[in-house]
Every structure is written in structure tokens, then in C-alpha cells.
């Protein structure tokens with residue numbers, strides 16, 4: 612159980628309209644190398660703030676206390692190379708006026724030192740890996756020519772293009788319909804296993820988190836209220852709040868849904 616990321620006493624506040632919002636309060640948490648860890652909690656509980664803090668993407672209006680260390684890396688991480696980040700809205704990570712091939716190739720070129728032609732070949736392989744139909748023509752397509760689910764596949768391809776150690780997916784499937792959501796969850800699971808990545812999967816949906824994660828951390832009002840294996844959190848939550856999140860879901864077994872989508876877990 613060696614930590615890829617070690618978070619100690621992390622506190623994040625935002626300044627807004629003269630007020631100070633405490634978004635994270637004294638969070639201590641290890642992300643174990645190779646694990647799939649989910650962060651769940653209601654809106655405003657601090658999930659995205661944690662993801663942004665780990666990725667070094669917090670806005671200038673924030674103040675940070677505590678430490679985030681990378682013992683599993685042995686140096687400061689570089690976003691794009693060591694950390695792949697998939698946002699809820701793929702439009703936030705995709706450039707509307709650049710072809711899909713160029714966007715993915717750019718990541719591979721910047722971080723892996725490939726030539727353009729090597730990087731385009733890599734982009735094509737990545738589009739195949741995220742199972743985008745017709746990767747050859749998709750290389751030359753623009754984001755608006757794709758569906759929401761396809762755009763998210765492209766965003767995932769760009770996020771993993773440099774072979775990051777940590778993949779962070781922040782509500783990456785929340786804007787998608789249920790079937791597409793199940794497909795993307797299955798895809799993330801597959802890619803993470805294939806590349807041996809560590810996954811930080813962020814969701815307000817405990818059922819979705821349980822499909823994908825080996826451990827679940829429950830956040831509420833900026834605090835880590837419960838952390839355990841998925842089986843333990845689902846079968847025997849110690850916190851009433853976790854039980855409330857569980858009770859909001861009827862039937863945690865996602866197998867029927869995945870089967871309907873023609874996928875296996």
C-alpha cells in the first residue's frame with residue numbers, strides 16, 4: 612500500500628464577495644498507487660476543490676494550507692504528463708477550433724517529445740482505444756461534430772495521451788444519459804487497468820462510484836466523513852450521511868444496466 616499522493620491537513624478557502632468560504636477542512640488522505648478511489652458527496656461538499664488542489668489548478672482566489680506530496684512520483688507532478696484530468700463538460704477541455712487529432716497529438720508531442728507525425732499516429736491509436744467510431748476521419752473532425760459521449764471519449768484520450776500515473780475524472784459522466792454513462796464508466800475502468808493508472812473518480816452518485824472504485828471517500832461540508840473499501844461503505848456505512856446517500860439509490864447492482872449497454876463490468 613504505497614501512496615502515490617499523500618494529502619495531509621489540507622485546508623482550502625475561497626474569497627468571494629468579501630466572504631471566506633471554507634471548501635476543505637483538514638483533509639488527510641492517501642491515494643494508493645494503482646487503486647481506484649472514488650470521492651462522493653453532495654454538491655458543494657468540496658470534491659472538485661480536492662481534485663483541483665491535487666492537479667494544481669486552484670484559482671488565485673483560493674488559499675491553501677497543509678501539504679500534498681507525491682511519494683509515488685518522487686517529484687512535483689506535471690499536469691498533462693503525470694496527471695490526466697477529465698472534466699464534467701468536455702467542452703471545458705477541448706478547443707472548439709482545433710481538430711480532435713491535433714488536440715490529442717499536441718499532448719503527446721508536448722509531454723513525450725514526439726514529432727507531429729508520431730504524435731498523430733499516437734492520437735489515432737488513442738481514438739481507437741477510447742472506441743471512437745471511424746478514428747481516421749475523427750482525427751480531422753472538430754468537437755462540435757461529435758455527440759456528448761463521443762466528446763468525452765476524446766477528452767479521455769487527450770487526458771491519457773502522455774501516459775499519466777493519475778487519472779482524475781471529476782463528474783466525467785454526469786452530463787451523459789444513463790447508457791452512455793455506463794459505457795464511459797466501463798471504458799475508464801478498462802483504460803485504467805490496461806495502463807496501470809491510479810484513478811480518482813469524483814461523483815455525487817454513490818452507485819456509480821461503487822461500480823468503479825475499490826475504495827470510497829465520503830465528503831460532506833468540506834470534511835472527509837468516511838473512508839473505506841467499497842464493500843464496507845456499501846454494506847456497513849458507519850455514518851448516517853453515507854446511509855442517506857445509499858438510501859437514495861434503489862439497488863446498487865449495476866450489472867443489468869451494463870448488460871443492456873452490451874458491456875461487461
Ligand SMILES: Nc1ncnc2c1ncn2[C@@H]1O[C@H](COP(=O)(O)OP(=O)(O)OP(=O)(O)O)[C@@H](O)[C@H]1O
Pocket residue numbers: 625626627632633634652653654655656657658659660661670672815
Ligand atoms: N472559485 C470559487 N470561488 C468561491 N467559492 C468556490 C469556488 N469554487 C468552489 N467554491 C465553493 O467551495 C465549496 C466547495 O465547492 P466544490 O466545487 O469543491 O464542491 P463539489 O463537491 O465539487 O460540488 P458539485 O457536486 O456541485 O460539483 C462550495 O461552497 C462552493 O460554493
Ligand SMILES: [Mg+2]
Pocket residue numbers: 658659660781782
Ligand atoms: Mg464539483
